[in-house]
Amino acid sequence: MEALGPLVGFFTHKVEEKISFLRQLSQEESLSAPPLSKGHAYHSVHSMLEAELQRGVVSFTEPLPSGSRLFLRLHRSMRFVMLLLEKLWSEPEERSLVELCREAYEEVLAPHHPWLLQRAAQVAFAALPDRSVFLPLLCVRGMKEAEPVMRTVITVMEEIQRRSQRELESRGMMDLP
Template identity: 65%
Template sequence: MRTRRCVVTAVTLSLLLFLSSLWLPQETVQSCEQSWRPCLSVFTPNREVVRAAVTDDALGGSDIIRECAGQQFQVSRLLLHLSSALGPASDVLLEPYLLCWEELIKFMESLGPLVGFFTHKVEEKITLIRQLALEESTTGDAQRVAPPPHRSHAYRSVRSMLEAELQRGVVSFDSQTPSGSRTLLRLHRSLLWLQLLLEKLATEREERSMGELCRDAYLEVLAPHHPWLVQRAAELVFHAMPDRKVFLQLVCVRTQKEAEPVIHVIVAAIQEIHRRTQTELEIRNMLDLP
């Protein structure tokens, strides 16, 4: 009996690890002026955008976003990164976009150890894009040289990355490749999953559990891209989700009513990032990269 339980546990953990490899749910900001470092991380935090969203009278005033002492995830920091990712001409700057994901990783990890299985793969994808950016900015084995001033860094934004990788032929429409474009697509899908989860947390009746809401969002966004085995393994995670009160604590409110305007601000910011990324992927026919 004991051996059987061990086998079942091992199989369960294997399924979760397998799921984490397919489910697509800090570095210091660097300057392009440093000769060998990637231009990816150059952006100007748009605090005015965050302040405007937070102080919108329709959202109930300027006190709805609070710093939550003693916890890693902070809504205010997530909103700052989201607003900073809004580049010119409806583009998305990559480094603040990746910083958004680092904050969202803290959010997911706060939902319990099983959900934490997914964060490892998200971290891998963040690292891959940053590594591509670093390789772009370096030449030779040991000597690191900045690109010419007139040359735009390929991994500075979503648009520049997608266009550069298409031109270089590193994006495959038939097989899996470790391109930044394919990696971004997986993160993009998971961002929509989180967006839908937050929307459901704001609109669904309080009797519905966090696990049920996660399942609904998963079935709508991610399940169509996953095989049957992965979908079944996802159920294990949904059953282990914490109570919705945990979410209230994460956004530093006490009641569902207090949480709704906070969620509204977060969702609005995520929607804009998702919309811009969706457009860039769609016009290049990259929404179904294998």
């Protein structure tokens, strides 16, 4: 995704930072767990969300750092990527990558970003390359060849989204600050 330009590269970097932080939380928890203990709070999304709620590290009013909050941001980021892929696959080839990316951003991420970040994203969209640059990233030559790859990726992402959504919604965490 970084090959698509500065916005997507920045986006990818932010996702990697969040994943790294979650890994760090998991490692710290593993080191502090008693020997022969049966797992720890960060061995699954379910256990992380539950443990953080029980420990009181999740704030519903302030933007305090937590694995749950980061997971929500990753959930949104995946939804953005999934929607962009769906648009690349289903929209006419005349529609530019800039248009498709802008629409996916406006639908998924913009409602959760401050005005200044929204403006910066709009400026960065202008630097995106032509839509045809995306296909070689999938190791395909055309949309017809890309269809099975896109369908598989989107199907897997939809399942992850569905499960993540269920976990977050069941705890009222969809709008963490």
